[in-house]
Amino acid sequence: MNTKIIKRQLVGLFFILCQISICSILISCDDYVDIVPKGNTIPQTVDDLGELLANGSLATAGDVFGFTEVSYNIMFFEVYSDDYNAPQDPTNIYYTIFQTLPFIQNELIWADYLYGVSEDDRNWNGLYKSNYICNYVLDHITDAKEGKSFKRDEVKGQALVHRAMNYFLLTNLYGKQYKAGSAATDLSVPLVIESNINNQYPRATVQEVYDQMLADLNEAISIMKVEVPEFNNIPGLATAYALRARVYLWMQDYDKAYADASKSLSMRSEMIDYNTLSMYMPGIPAYGIAGYDNSVQTNPEVLYSRYCSETLGCVFSDKMNAIIDKKNDLRYTTFMGALEMSGITEPMIWTRKHHSGIDISEVWLMKAESALRKSSPNVSESKQALEQVRKHRYAAATYQPFEASDNKSLLDEILKERRREIIYSEMSFIDHKRQNADPSTARPMERTVYGKTYTMPVDDPHWQLAIPLNVMAQNPLLVQNER
Numbered sequence: 256m257n258t259k260i261i262k263r264q265l266v267g268l269f270f271i272l273c274q275i276s277i278c279s280i281l282i283s284c285d286d287y288v289d290i291v292p293k294g295n296t297i298p299q300t301v302d303d304l305g306e307l308l309a310n311g312s313l314a315t316a317g318d319v320f321g322f323t324e325v326s327y328n329i330m331f332f333e334v335y336s337d338d339y340n341a342p343q344d345p346t347n348i349y350y351t352i353f354q355t356l357p358f359i360q361n362e363l364i365w366a367d368y369l370y371g372v373s374e375d376d377r378n379w380n381g382l383y384k385s386n387y388i389c390n391y392v393l394d395h396i397t398d399a400k401e402g403k404s405f406k407r408d409e410v411k412g413q414a415l416v417h418r419a420m421n422y423f424l425l426t427n428l429y430g431k432q433y434k435a436g437s438a439a440t441d442l443s444v445p446l447v448i449e450s451n452i453n454n455q456y457p458r459a460t461v462q463e464v465y466d467q468m469l470a471d472l473n474e475a476i477s478i479m480k481v482e483v484p485e486f487n488n489i490p491g492l493a494t495a496y497a498l499r500a501r502v503y504l505w506m507q508d509y510d511k512a513y514a515d516a517s518k519s520l521s522m523r524s525e526m527i528d529y530n531t532l533s534m535y536m537p538g539i540p541a542y543g544i545a546g547y548d549n550s551v552q553t554n555p556e557v558l559y560s561r562y563c564s565e566t567l568g569c570v571f572s573d574k575m576n577a578i579i580d581k582k583n584d585l586r587y588t589t590f591m592g593a594l595e596m597s598g599i600t601e602p603m604i605w606t607r608k609h610h611s612g613i614d615i616s617e618v619w620l621m622k623a624e625s626a627l628r629k630s631s632p633n634v635s636e637s638k639q640a641l642e643q644v645r646k647h648r649y650a651a652a653t654y655q656p657f658e659a660s661d662n663k664s665l666l667d668e669i670l671k672e673r674r675r676e677i678i679y680s681e682m683s684f685i686d687h688k689r690q691n692a693d694p695s696t697a698r699p700m701e702r703t704v705y706g707k708t709y710t711m712p713v714d715d716p717h718w719q720l721a722i723p724l725n726v727m728a729q730n731p732l733l734v735q736n737e738r
Contacts, residue, residue: 298399304392305405308413309489325388325417326488327381328563328611329424329681335362336683337700337711338575338674342568348598349568354705359567363702364709365717367738368724376723378428382421383447389418390450412479415471416490419498420561422446423505424611426464427685429720429736432692433506438462442734444722457732458722465506472499482522486552487560487612493522494559497618504621505689513625519558519618526556526615526647529585540592540605551608558618561611566679570601572702575678578671583650586675609679616676619643623669627662634662641669644676663695670696688718 298304308325333339341353341363353359361369370376392414396407422444430443438461446459446467459467475495482492490498500515527547536542543549551560571579571591581587590607593599623640626633642656659665670690677683690696691713700711711717716737727733 298391298395300400300402301396301407301410302402302404304396304399305402305410305413307388307392308410308417309486325385326561326612327385327421328561329378329428330381330563330565331359331567332362332378332681333567333679333683334359334569335365335681336687337572337702338678338683338687339567339569340572340702341704342570342601343705344600346598347600349603352568363704365700365711365715367717368721370723372724372728375725379425379723379726382425386418386421386447387450387452389414389421390448393418393448394450406480408478409481412475412495413490415475416495416498416559418448419468419471419475419502420559420612422464422468423498423502424681424685426461427505427688428681429722430458430461430464431719432688433461433465434692435507438465442736445733455730455732458734465502468502469499472502487554487557488552488562490559491522493519494613496522497558497613497621500618500621500625501613504625507692509625509629512621513629516618516622516625520615520622523558524615524619524643526619526644527554528647529589530647530651532585532589534589538592539594540590541594541597541599544589544606547606549606549608551610551612554608556615557608557610557612558615559612563608563610563680566604566609568599568603569679570603575674578674580649583653584675585648585650586678588650604679611681614676616644616647617673617682620669620673620676624666624673627666627669632662634665637665637669641665641672644672648675666696691718 298307310324334341341359342349344350353363357371358369358374360366392410396411396414399407401407426443431437431441434441441461442458443461443464444458445456446464447456448467472495475490476492476499479492479495484491496515496519500512500519503509503512503515532544532546534540534542535545548554551557551562554560579587586607590604591602592605593602594605619640623637623644626640627637638657638659645657646654657665657668659668673686674683677686687698687700690698697713699713699715702709719736721736721738722733727735
């Protein structure tokens with residue numbers, strides 16, 4: 256990758272603040288600066304490096320950078336999945352926003368390019384910037400002086416987990432879905448595992464990126480001792496096992512995915528029973544939910560948090576509405592609603608956390624799926640794991656365990672339950688993309704936006720996002736995805 260682009264995208268003090276308010280989107284970018292600004296401390300000890308990961312910035316405490324620097328969350332990408340759509344009611348306050356913002360329009364129609372040549376892809380930038388911080392820590396952790404508050408192996412393990420997550424998101428957005436028969440030649444993203452910003456890198460293969468993710472997670476698991484840190488943005492052993500389970504699930508290695516999901520759940524498995532929650536203002540979830548912690552740093556059913564401050568004001572598509580029990584699914588009745596007094600006339604999500612991390616419910620569902628699909632299927636254990644999620648999410652007064660007539664219907668319900676759980680995040684798209692690798696679960700995407708219908712077949716090249724045009728323009732080693 257080109258030095259200028261890397262400095263622009265990876266260095267810890269390039270700051271992108273992007274949020275959607277009811278009436279506008281604000282995007283601000285600082286000028287390019289050196290790695291360590293004047294007046295700030297150069298990390299020299301294990302404590303310094305630990306703080307770098309805990310706080311997420313190369314700057315000292317008190318600066319504007321928060322833990323979002325390392326725990327980068329994919330922003331404003333929900334509507335790339337056809338589980339969501341733009342508001343269709345012209346009186347909805349978000350209706351005009353969706354019609355006038357080019358990058359959202361491009362996502363809605365699965366355009367060739369989401370951003371122009373003069374625009375930054377905030378998700379590419381954010382993930383590689385997080386990756387730079389991880390690489391900085393890993394390059395200096397061995398020689399750093401001992402600290403008092405952080406242990407060397409824990410800090411190293413955390414950086415390895417963060418880097419593995421960065422590459423999981425990058426390869427599944429910009430590279431092809433892992434397929435054993437073609438992973439060695441399918442292109443992924445540049446594999447940068449050093450903090451030297453003076454080198455350019457070609458695109459690695461999907462296999463190379465998955466090998467690196469596994470190497471990072473294997474090493475992290477071998478050296479970390481803390482199972483569950485105090486705050487969810489700091490990964491522990493339970494997170495490392497859960498992320499490795501996710502990697503194996505995406506590789507269709509169900510035996511290993513099952514083992515790792517089970518190991519993670521042995522360390523942390525609690526979920527919130529949504530039957531215990533209530534709205535502060537009955538019928539209006541926008542006013543908040545009693546009994547629910549909407550901070551991803553401390554929410555008890557968030558295993559690994561990638562902070563997100565905002566979500567798009569999108570609505571469920573007909574496809575998503577078709578798989579939801581709107582009377583008894585507490586994810587809908589408790590957290591979805593309109594707010595007509597503010598001009599929001601169609602149901603959207605409120606209060607329930609959304610982020611690019613891993614929730615404990617996902618780990619239970621990974622166990623349910625892998626138990627069913629592993630070399631020696633365990634149907635009973637698969638059902639038990641599925642019910643662990645369902646009983647916390649449906650109204651107790653009418654709850655009935657799911658009765659599957661065969662393994663196919665059980666798998667179908669598990670996959671639908673995943674769709675209901677991972678709402679309003681990039682995982683809606685990434686998980687759909689994973690399922691396309693299996694002909695038995697593959698399905699195209701289709702959506703009607705403002706009266707016009709758009710489709711994306713299972714083998715369409717737009718399942719891989721374009722490498723950002725401004726990155727392509729400055730790095731001759733890169734090959735663009737087919738458009």
